[in-house]
Amino acid sequence: MGRVLVIDDDAAVRAALGQTLELADHSVITTGSFVEAKDHIAHGFDGVILTDVRMPGRDGFYVLDYVHSVDVDLPIIILTGEGDIPMAVRAVGRGAFDFLEKPCGADTLLPVIDRALTTRHLVLENRRLKEQLEKSDPAARLIFGDSGAAEQLRKQVRAAAALQTDVLVTGAPGTGISKVAEVIHMSSTFSKGPFFKRSADGLGREELVIALSNCIGGTLFLDAIETMPPDTQIALQDHMDGTDPMPRIIAGSNVPLDQLERDGRLMVDLFYRVSTVTVRIPSLSERPEDIPILFRHYVAQAAEQSGHPMPDISADFLSDLMARDWPGNARALMSLAMRFVLGVDKNDAHSALTMPSLAEQIAKVEKSILVDTLRKCDGKVSEAIKVLQIPRKTFYDKLSKYGIRAEEYR
Amino acid sequence: MGRVLVIDDDAAVRAALGQTLELADHSVITTGSFVEAKDHIAHGFDGVILTDVRMPGRDGFYVLDYVHSVDVDLPIIILTGEGDIPMAVRAVGRGAFDFLEKPCGADTLLPVIDRALTTRHLVLENRRLKEQLEKSDPAARLIFGDSGAAEQLRKQVRAAAALQTDVLVTGAPGTGISKVAEVIHMSSTFSKGPFFKRSADGLGREELVIALSNCIGGTLFLDAIETMPPDTQIALQDHMDGTDPMPRIIAGSNVPLDQLERDGRLMVDLFYRVSTVTVRIPSLSERPEDIPILFRHYVAQAAEQSGHPMPDISADFLSDLMARDWPGNARALMSLAMRFVLGVDKNDAHSALTMPSLAEQIAKVEKSILVDTLRKCDGKVSEAIKVLQIPRKTFYDKLSKYGIRAEEYR
DNA sequence: TTCAACTGTGCGGAATTCCGCACAAAAATA
DNA sequence: TATTTTTGTGCGGAATTCCGCACAGTTGAA
Numbered sequence: 001m002g003r004v005l006v007i008d009d010d011a012a013v014r015a016a017l018g019q020t021l022e023l024a025d026h027s028v029i030t031t032g033s034f035v036e037a038k039d040h041i042a043h044g045f046d047g048v049i050l051t052d053v054r055m056p057g058r059d060g061f062y063v064l065d066y067v068h069s070v071d072v073d074l075p076i077i078i079l080t081g082e083g084d085i086p087m088a089v090r091a092v093g094r095g096a097f098d099f100l101e102k103p104c105g106a107d108t109l110l111p112v113i114d115r116a117l118t119t120r121h122l123v124l125e126n127r128r129l130k131e132q133l134e135k136s137d138p139a140a141r142l143i144f145g146d147s148g149a150a151e152q153l154r155k156q157v158r159a160a161a162a163l164q165t166d167v168l169v170t171g172a173p174g175t176g177i178s179k180v181a182e183v184i185h186m187s188s189t190f191s192k193g194p195f196f197k198r199s200a201d202g203l204g205r206e207e208l209v210i211a212l213s214n215c216i217g218g219t220l221f222l223d224a225i226e227t228m229p230p231d232t233q234i235a236l237q238d239h240m241d242g243t244d245p246m247p248r249i250i251a252g253s254n255v256p257l258d259q260l261e262r263d264g265r266l267m268v269d270l271f272y273r274v275s276t277v278t279v280r281i282p283s284l285s286e287r288p289e290d291i292p293i294l295f296r297h298y299v300a301q302a303a304e305q306s307g308h309p310m311p312d313i314s315a316d317f318l319s320d321l322m323a324r325d326w327p328g329n330a331r332a333l334m335s336l337a338m339r340f341v342l343g344v345d346k347n348d349a350h351s352a353l354t355m356p357s358l359a360e361q362i363a364k365v366e367k368s369i370l371v372d373t374l375r376k377c378d379g380k381v382s383e384a385i386k387v388l389q390i391p392r393k394t395f396y397d398k399l400s401k402y403g404i405r406a407e408e409y410r
Numbered sequence: 411m412g413r414v415l416v417i418d419d420d421a422a423v424r425a426a427l428g429q430t431l432e433l434a435d436h437s438v439i440t441t442g443s444f445v446e447a448k449d450h451i452a453h454g455f456d457g458v459i460l461t462d463v464r465m466p467g468r469d470g471f472y473v474l475d476y477v478h479s480v481d482v483d484l485p486i487i488i489l490t491g492e493g494d495i496p497m498a499v500r501a502v503g504r505g506a507f508d509f510l511e512k513p514c515g516a517d518t519l520l521p522v523i524d525r526a527l528t529t530r531h532l533v534l535e536n537r538r539l540k541e542q543l544e545k546s547d548p549a550a551r552l553i554f555g556d557s558g559a560a561e562q563l564r565k566q567v568r569a570a571a572a573l574q575t576d577v578l579v580t581g582a583p584g585t586g587i588s589k590v591a592e593v594i595h596m597s598s599t600f601s602k603g604p605f606f607k608r609s610a611d612g613l614g615r616e617e618l619v620i621a622l623s624n625c626i627g628g629t630l631f632l633d634a635i636e637t638m639p640p641d642t643q644i645a646l647q648d649h650m651d652g653t654d655p656m657p658r659i660i661a662g663s664n665v666p667l668d669q670l671e672r673d674g675r676l677m678v679d680l681f682y683r684v685s686t687v688t689v690r691i692p693s694l695s696e697r698p699e700d701i702p703i704l705f706r707h708y709v710a711q712a713a714e715q716s717g718h719p720m721p722d723i724s725a726d727f728l729s730d731l732m733a734r735d736w737p738g739n740a741r742a743l744m745s746l747a748m749r750f751v752l753g754v755d756k757n758d759a760h761s762a763l764t765m766p767s768l769a770e771q772i773a774k775v776e777k778s779i780l781v782d783t784l785r786k787c788d789g790k791v792s793e794a795i796k797v798l799q800i801p802r803k804t805f806y807d808k809l810s811k812y813g814i815r816a817e818e819y820r
Numbered sequence: 821t822t823c824a825a826c827t828g829t830g831c832g833g834a835a836t837t838c839c840g841c842a843c844a845a846a847a848a849t850a
Numbered sequence: 851t852a853t854t855t856t857t858g859t860g861c862g863g864a865a866t867t868c869c870g871c872a873c874a875g876t877t878g879a880a
Binding site: 394401 | 838
Binding site: 085089097107115118119123125129130358359361362365370389390 | 495499
């Protein structure tokens with residue numbers, strides 16, 4: 001029914017408690033000390049802990065503190081001596097779920113255990129549900145990184161998505177402003193409409209109007225918003241003030257928020273309009289611990305794109321990446337990942353004399369394949385041509401070309 | 411911090427409890443009787459109930475039973491007389507969250523209230539999370555495929571869900587009629603009620619009546635509707651014509667709509683009744699491009715179910731799946747996915763299907779050689795053709811064949 | 821600025837490969 | 851022993867690849 005970890009140095013007490021709990025269909029683990037119990041205690045432990053408070057060595061309070069360092073929500077029921085109310089109060093104040101006085105019968109023990117188990121199951125279910133929700137969550141799927149900064153970014157993105165307001169996304173060059181804008185779009189109710197991306201630089205009034213009308217019900221992302229021509233800025237404000245249907249506006253800028261306000265290129269009114277909600281993308285320098293995750297992701301991507309096998313990435317290499325400076329942020333990491341996969345190593349240059357020709361290389365490979373296939377098919381041509389998906393005549397033509405005789409493989 | 415509804419006929423006790431709770435920053439509602447308290451008690455009540463057990467009129471047990479009829483998870487703490495342990499035990503056995511003995515001070519009252527509130531918050535949060543998960547469009551989450559046919563199906567499902575009418579779902583065997591019916595249910599206002607699934611084959615009148623009464627406010631799904639015995643069909647029509655509350659009826663059939671009408675097994679009147687709205691599930695043959703998505707999904711599912719690691723699925727293999735015939739539709743794909751994960755029947759799955767043809771292998775090698783050479787030559791074609799010992803035109807022909815552009819390597 | 825080298829490609833003929841067909845022989849199976 | 855299946859190959863038309871040529875444009879060096 002539920003799992004209970006019992007910690008008590010008194011063997012008789014352990015036995016009695018164990019029996020009572022097992023008779024109530026609980027799964028019981030009894031241990032004589034913290035040392036013995038420690039290995040059972042993990043984050044997400046699917047049960048509760050019942051521990052004596054007075055024990056030699058590590059007492060109940062130690063257990064309490066330790067357990068909550070592992071999993072802050074894990075319920076711990078403290079066993080105290082009869083009438084030791086001050087001790088019980090201290091324990092509960094310290095985070096114990098409840099307390100019981102020794103000796104205690106089933107009548108008082110079981111309800112407490114049940115309440116604790118119920119709470120535990122609710123906590124674990126709560127965690128699973130949250131995880132499941134996040135999995136169906138574009139921010140979780142598309143914004144990589146385990147750092148606090150990455151998690152903070154995901155939270156900002158979810159908050160921005162949940163609102164109906166316009167959004168300003170800022171970040172250093174290469175941090176992926178455009179991509180974050182798209183994730184906000186995907187996570188929002190606007191995702192039913194289109195996502196339209198335009199650079200604000202040089203954008204004319206008419207182009208703006210066209211863009212706005214093209215994504216009613218969706219999102220218009222305007223990159224480098226501070227480079228938008230002044231008359232287009234005015235036009236945009238007019239549309240925002242107007243009663244015509246409007247898409248959601250997401251503005252992007254490499255200029256930090258505080259500088260953007262003082263910059264002068266972006267009109268103050270428009271600035272306040274689009275920065276109702278802001279999302280700031282951290283630079284890689286703020287979250288170096290995300291570099292390995294990002295790099296692995298880009299390498300996998302590059303390998304898939306180029307048809308290369310996924311190369312191994314040594315821990316030393318990743319450490320060096322973490323230690324390096326990345327002014328180009330994620331984009332620079334992406335470029336490096338591509339070069340890494342393609343095996344850029346200029347010292348490997350070949351002269352024409354040593355390198356076999358293309359035809360020679362191809363012939364060699366083809367011959368190998370034919371021979372391998374014959375071998376695997378025990379010289380049975382009917383089988384071999386099925387495997388290679390090639391007509392019998394063509395197959396024999398090729399064997400002839402390389403001087404291969406199928407009967408030699410029977 | 412949390413809401414507490416206090417029920418006690420003794421004004422002095424109410425005042426004392428109220429004060430203690432308010433000093434602990436709880437939001438307190440004090441009432442002198444069940445009658446007074448009743449209007450505060452609703453499903454989803456954001457708090458807990460603290461009630462005396464001995465009260466004139468409706469006692470604590472009545473409150474307990476009533477409250478749990480409204481919201482089974484609402485924690486109730488029972489106040490008993492000093493030393494009235496048997497009463498307390500009865501109360502907890504009856505579903506009370508905990509009990510307290512009168513008089514009780516803050517030291518004992520507050521921890522119990524805190525535990526109860528914590529539990530309550532977890533329950534309510536879990537409910538919200540579940541609702542949120544379910545609200546994120548069941549049709550999108552549960553009907554897989556990117557093809558136009560899949561999108562069309564989702565649209566039909568959403569439309570069917572939005573209406574209050576009965577629905578007929580048709581599709582070839584293995585297309586997942588039952589599942590689509592459930593998605594319609596989940597997406598509709600009927601989702602607050604139960605979803606009940608019955609095969610119409612051999613369904614008696616009495617069984618029908620029981621099924622109907624079991625899901626008032628919900629959905630009754632009747633599979634293979636054309637196999638329903640005639641007298642049961644008549645009974646169903648009677649119920650549909652009647653004034654008794656009815657669930658939504660979703661009928662399922664493997665017989666295409668036009669044939670179903672002419673089939674003769676389904677009475678014409680009933681046919682028209684259930685086919686107010688129809689949803690037709692396309693066969694896999696109509697949407698081969700969804701096969702890879704579906705297969706990957708089933709493989710992931712099978713891997714999770716069987717505790718196996720997620721195996722790689724080659725593009726070639728998926729292409730072959732797309733090219734194949736699937737009389738068994740999604741169910742057949744599901745079966746193959748399981749066998750694929752378990753490594754069963756690898757001969758079927760791997761010899762002819764997964765093995766690339768000779769031409770494919772050769773092409774892949776040739777492409778790699780071209781790309782490697784370009785890279786090593788920094789995109790300098792003159793150099794590359796020297797290395798490969800091949801005429802420029804031939805080289806460009808091959809680049810064209812593989813969609814390679816030399817300038818990308820400079 | 822001028823010139824040389826390099827790049828990229830359409831055209832079209834030559835060369836090569838693909839591959840079905842038909843036939844005969846060998847091997848395997850009933 | 852009879853029959854079926856598999857093997858091996860020449861013929862010849864179709865399909866594809868090879869590749870020189872000529873031309874225009876780009877890039878780099880002087």
